[in-house]
Amino acid sequence: MQPWISTAARVGLAVVWLVAGGLKIGDLAASGRAVNAYQIFPYDVAKVIGAAQPFLEIALGLLLLAGLAVRLVAGISAVVLVIFIAGIVSAWVRGLSIDCGCFSSGGQLGAGATPVYGWDIARDAGFLVLAGVLLVWPRTRMSVDSILMGDDK
Amino acid sequence: MSKATKQRAAEAKRIVAQQKARERRRTVTLWTSVGVVAVLVIAGLIGWAVLAGQEKDTAGSVVVPPTATDDGTAFARGEGPVTIDIYEDFMCPICHEFEDSAGPTITKLVDEKKVTVNYHPISILDRASNGTEYSTRSAGAAAAAAAGGKFYEYHEVLFANQPEENSDGLDNAKLIELGQSVGLTDQAFADAVNNGTYQGWATDVTDKASAAGVTGTPTIKVNGTVLEDRTAAGLEKAVG
Numbered sequence: 001m002q003p004w005i006s007t008a009a010r011v012g013l014a015v016v017w018l019v020a021g022g023l024k025i026g027d028l029a030a031s032g033r034a035v036n037a038y039q040i041f042p043y044d045v046a047k048v049i050g051a052a053q054p055f056l057e058i059a060l061g062l063l064l065l066a067g068l069a070v071r072l073v074a075g076i077s078a079v080v081l082v083i084f085i086a087g088i089v090s091a092w093v094r095g096l097s098i099d100c101g102c103f104s105s106g107g108q109l110g111a112g113a114t115p116v117y118g119w120d121i122a123r124d125a126g127f128l129v130l131a132g133v134l135l136v137w138p139r140t141r142m143s144v145d146s147i148l149m150g151d152d153k
Numbered sequence: 154m155s156k157a158t159k160q161r162a163a164e165a166k167r168i169v170a171q172q173k174a175r176e177r178r179r180t181v182t183l184w185t186s187v188g189v190v191a192v193l194v195i196a197g198l199i200g201w202a203v204l205a206g207q208e209k210d211t212a213g214s215v216v217v218p219p220t221a222t223d224d225g226t227a228f229a230r231g232e233g234p235v236t237i238d239i240y241e242d243f244m245c246p247i248c249h250e251f252e253d254s255a256g257p258t259i260t261k262l263v264d265e266k267k268v269t270v271n272y273h274p275i276s277i278l279d280r281a282s283n284g285t286e287y288s289t290r291s292a293g294a295a296a297a298a299a300a301g302g303k304f305y306e307y308h309e310v311l312f313a314n315q316p317e318e319n320s321d322g323l324d325n326a327k328l329i330e331l332g333q334s335v336g337l338t339d340q341a342f343a344d345a346v347n348n349g350t351y352q353g354w355a356t357d358v359t360d361k362a363s364a365a366g367v368t369g370t371p372t373i374k375v376n377g378t379v380l381e382d383r384t385a386a387g388l389e390k391a392v393g
Binding site: 027028029030032033036037039043044047048050051052053054055056058059060063068069071072073076098107108109144145148149150 | 174177178181182185186188189190192193195196197198199200201203204207277279280356359360363364366368369370
């Protein structure tokens, strides 16, 4: 049973990262503006974070899909997700009216739109559970790790 | 060899095999970790490099419209003591609503010589036009209209003909046609729209607006302070 649960978590989290990064990579300037909308970093810093982020997300997704150093990648994923959640909480607390930019280019919401920070946080927390499963049980089927370690026989 | 010795030998063999396996796991973990960190660092650097390349391209293609004011980022209307800055995206429906509700008040304030209005056409909604980058094209066209001395008229007609979000937006032919309807009948305007002469400028202005803390459209500033109450009454009150 177990290696398959972790395998599903690994592929699931990989897809999350690939989709999140893929939706942002086409417009890096917009990604930078999404980071800037949080009003945490100066714009020049936000721009660099916004440009690096989609590439990092896709890299995390590909590494998980390949199953390379799963425990470490899951750990990094968890740290990144905690940072995302902290960012959303901080935007919420400060009363900012923004799109979290999680799966889009984000930015400020229009006058009529209400932010859905609760849902954004719940969703990221769900992804965090996937990362947690992999942190505790990093051994999965059909992974580069298992081939290198000689598990799959 | 006695049975006991055989057992001990087998036991020793098993322990050695276990140790070897553990060592293998350690080595694999170490090197895959090094590899992963390297991949992530490289991915981040690629993002940075791609952005730097894009910014360099933009910087090389900025043509500032001759009539632009406020450091070449806006088009001014009126000559009053109070400055109103309006950051708008021609794809943004709330900008259209603001224009409809507060536009007459702005015109009145301009006519009374109370305000100078700086219109900043920025492009933050390029994702909402199916890849045709309507926000950037329309902002560039507005700059071309400004070069022809008809910014405000063109700005009005763009909002009056605003396309739906997530449609293809208006094509260049339609942008030129709208220009003709407000008197931009010369070839220079049509060429500027078709060649995207001012699109690099639009991208640059958007970047400068973001640096100035604009995170969405419409953003209205009255003497540099962001207007929270974006109604006609709210605007009039802020102008004083």
